[in-house]
Structure formats: structure tokens, C-alpha cells
Amino acid sequence: MYMDISIPEDAFRLAPNLRQLDKYELALMGRDPLWSLLYPFRANRPNTHTFTVFNAQDVPIAMWGVCPMYKSPTKGAAWWLSTDEPFKSWHYLRNQKRAFEWVASHYKFVFNFATAEQKQSLRWVQYMGFTISDKEVLVKNVKMKYFYIEPKGFNGEPIDDVCGPRWRTLNQNSTDNS
Numbered sequence: 494m495y496m497d498i499s500i501p502e503d504a505f506r507l508a509p510n511l512r513q514l515d516k517y518e519l520a521l522m523g524r525d526p527l528w529s530l531l532y533p534f535r536a537n538r539p540n541t542h543t544f545t546v547f548n549a550q551d552v553p554i555a556m557w558g559v560c561p562m563y564k565s566p567t568k569g570a571a572w573w574l575s576t577d578e579p580f581k582s583w584h585y586l587r588n589q590k591r592a593f594e595w596v597a598s599h600y601k602f603v604f605n606f607a608t609a610e611q612k613q614s615l616r617w618v619q620y621m622g623f624t625i626s627d628k629e630v631l632v633k634n635v636k637m638k639y640f641y642i643e644p645k646g647f648n649g650e651p652i653d654d655v656c657g658p659r660w661r662t663l664n665q666n667s668t669d670n671s
Contacts, residue, residue, distance in 0.1 A: 494582060496589060499543040499556055504530030507545070507553040510576045518608050519574075521635055530574060533560050540566065540599040544592060546579055554578040557589075559596050559603055569600040571623075571642075573614055580613045593621045597644035604641040606632060615640070 508527040511519075519529050533543040543558035555575030562568045571593075597603050603623075607614055615625060615638060623640040630637050 494546055494548055494554070494579070496544050496546050496592065499533070499545040499558070501531060501534050503545040503553045503556060504534075507556055507574070507576070510554075511574055512577055514608070514611055514614075515574050518611065521608070521633055526574070529572075530556055533558055536560055538563075538566065540569070542596040542599070544589075544596075546575070546589070548578060557593075559600065561600070567601040569597075569603045571597075571603050571605050571618075571621075573617055590621055594644070597622075597642060598646050600644060602641065602643055604639065606630060606637040606639055609636055609638055611638075 504527060508525075508530055511526045516526060519526055533541045538561050541558070541560050543556060545553050546555040546557070548554050555573065555578075557571075557573040557575075559569040559571045562570065607618070609629070618640050619625060621642070623642045626639040626641070628639070630639050
């Protein structure tokens with residue numbers, strides 16, 4: 494597995510293959526998978542960061558990121574949508590955690606909700622450093638787990654070694670002064 498910055502094509506390739514639990518959760522919110530995966534590109538707000546996780550065959554198996562809140566840009570909503578495949582290999586999470594810490598460092602507060610059935614996603618959330626509230630919240634009459642983090646900054650270690658060729662090209666172009 495490897496990770497790269499997302500492009501809209503990744504959303505089109507991933508949407509039909511999302512886990513049933515992710516589709517259910519999106520339906521609770523009145524959203525369809527493709528709309529949700531494309532939202533970060535349509536929001537077009539500063540500090541919107543979206544990454545795609547690929548398997549060895551270069552097939553998108555997950556997308557995740559943080560989008561700033563419309564009226565509170567220092568607060569962000571974290572999200573993760575995937576197939577079942579990423580949960581078969583938890584060792585890859587170390588690189589995602591470093592990338593997540595970099596993304597979260599752009600915010601003062603990051604949060605979201607997940608259904609209690611999202612046990613694997615909630616494990617990912619905990620590994621990323623979120624606190625999961627003991628109190629459940631009702632969203633459209635469904636009990637949801639609220640999770641949040643107040644990022645403590647970033648250690649400054651570059652993340653370009655954990656991302657694929659699109660990231661390296663973007664990163665290289667952004668620092669090229671020629």
C-alpha cells in the first residue's frame with residue numbers, strides 16, 4: 494500500500510467499492526458516496542487536505558482528509574472512507590499517522606462522528622490520536638460516537654517520503670524557484 498494526494502479521479506474509482514458501513518453512514522447524512530468523496534475538491538477552501546491510499550495494483554482503497562468548517566476555518570472535520578482492504582494491513586498506519594499529524598497541524602480543533610458499528614474506523618481514529626467521547630450523540634435518531642483532537646503542532650519532519658509521485662511532483666514544484 495502507498496498513499497498520495499487525492500485527485501477527483503480517485504473518488505470516481507473508489508466510490509462504487511466503499512464498505513457497506515460507510516455507505517450506510519453516508520446515507521444517514523443524506524449523502525451519496527461519490528458526492529462525499531468529491532466534496533473536498535468542490536469546497537475549495539484553504540487547508541483542505543485529501544489523501545488516497547492505493548493497493549499494490551494502484552487501485553484506490555481509501556480516501557481520507559480534513560476539511561475546514563465553513564464559518565470556523567480553524568476547526569476541521571476529519572473523514573475516512575474506504576473498502577475493506579486497508580483494514581487487513583494495519584502496519585501501514587504509521588505513515589498515515591505522520592501525514593495526519595501534518596494535516597491536523599493546520600487546525601486548532603478537528604472532529605467528526607461515526608456510528609458505533611464503525612469499530613475499525615474508530616480504531617483508526619484512536620490510533621490517529623483522537624479522543625472518542627463516552628457520550629453518544631443522536632444524529633437523525635441514530636447513536637453516533639463523537640471524536641475530537643486538539644492538535645499540538647507538527648514535529649517538522651517532512652512527509653514527502655510517505656506519499657507517492659503526485660505529492661512529490663506537487664511538493665517539488667511548490668519549492669522550485671526557477
